[in-house]
Structures are given as C-alpha cells and as structure tokens.
Amino acid sequence: MSEINETDLKILKYPNPILKKVSEPVEVFDDELAKFVKDLFTAMRASDGVGLAAPQVGVLKKIAVVEYDEKKYVLINPKVIDQKGIADDEEGCLSFPGIYAHVQRPEWVKIETFDVHGEKQTYEASGFTARAFLHEMDHLSGKLFIDYLSNLKRNAIKKKVSKNTGGHF
Numbered sequence: 001m002s003e004i005n006e007t008d009l010k011i012l013k014y015p016n017p018i019l020k021k022v023s024e025p026v027e028v029f030d031d032e033l034a035k036f037v038k039d040l041f042t043a044m045r046a047s048d049g050v051g052l053a054a055p056q057v058g059v060l061k062k063i064a065v066v067e068y069d070e071k072k073y074v075l076i077n078p079k080v081i082d083q084k085g086i087a088d089d090e091e092g093c094l095s096f097p098g099i100y101a102h103v104q105r106p107e108w109v110k111i112e113t114f115d116v117h118g119e120k121q122t123y124e125a126s127g128f129t130a131r132a133f134l135h136e137m138d139h140l141s142g143k144l145f146i147d148y149l150s151n152l153k154r155n156a157i158k159k160k161v162s163k164n165t166g167g168h169f
Contacts, residue, residue, distance in 0.1 A: 011095060019055060023060045023062045040064075040065045053137075056139060074121075082109070087106070103131075110122065
C-alpha cells in the first residue's frame with residue numbers, strides 16, 4: 001500500500017490574522033498529536049517547503065516541523081537556549097508564496113524541544129537549518145519574517161500581496 005500524500009490541512013496566506021497570534025503550549029502528547037505532526041509534514045512537502053508551523057494551518061499550538069538535508073525535526077514547545085553569530089540570507093514562507101527577502105538571524109542555535117512522545121530533545125544547528133528552526137519558531141509567537149524588514153521593504157511586500165489578492169487586505 002502506498003503512502004497517502006494528501007492532507008486536509010490548508011496553509012493560510014498572509015494577511016490572515018491567525019498568523020499574528022501567539023500559540024499555546026502543547027500539554028497532551030497522544031496519537032492525535034502524532035497524526036497532526038505527520039499531516040504537517042505532508043502539507044509542507046505538498047507545497048515544496050522545508051518547514052511548517054501549526055499556526056500556518058490555523059492551529060494555535062506550539063508545534064512546527066522542519067525537513068532539510070534528509071533530516072526531519074519535530075519541534076513541540078521549542079525554546080532557544082543558546083545562539084551565536086549573525087547571518088544575512090534570503091528567506092521565503094509558505095504563507096507568502098513567491099515572496100523572498102533577506103533576513104538577519106543567528107548563524108548557530110541550540111534549542112530544546114519535545115518530540116511527539118513528550119521526550120525532550122536538544123538540537124544544535126547552523127546555517128540554513130538554524131534559520132529554518134528560528135523562522136518556524138517565530139510563527140509560534142505570531143512573528144513573521146517580514147517583521148524583520150525595514151518599513152519600506154515590509155510595505156512593498158504588503159503592497160505586492162494586496163495586488164496578488166485583488167486588493168483584499
């Protein structure tokens with residue numbers, strides 16, 4: 001039997017107000033959580049993403065997934081415990097299709113998080129993986145990558161999004 005590559009999850013697009021809301025911590029680690037995490041990976045892959053956070057599919061829980069360089073990461077109630085350096089690189093977001101901008105973030109990060117079984121995990125990452133972790137963790141706090149940009153760049157993106165959505169903003 002082949003793996004089903006579909007999910008009912010729909011990725012919310014900016015300016016959906018849910019994207020700016022702060023998520024609640026996960027308190028119950030059960031089969032429903034495991035299925036939701038699996039569905040997040042499926043929705044992320046279907047959109048050719050490398051990360052996806054629960055708020056992006058309308059679920060205000062501190063859950064995100066990242067898959068990069070053939071490694072899968074589940075981030076539940078994640079927190080940064082150390083970071084170093086600074087890197088400026090281009091980012092995109094599944095909630096901003098076709099839009100990219102340079103964002104400064106730490107070059108290296110150490111995070112503590114939980115897996116679907118409630119087991120604590122610690123990850124150290126640098127470069128793109130660190131950027132992906134931090135980008136997805138921002139979603140859990142209602143922060144978007146455009147929030148790091150100058151007013152001029154942010155307004156240009158908002159104008160472009162408004163134009164692409166027929167002026168509905």
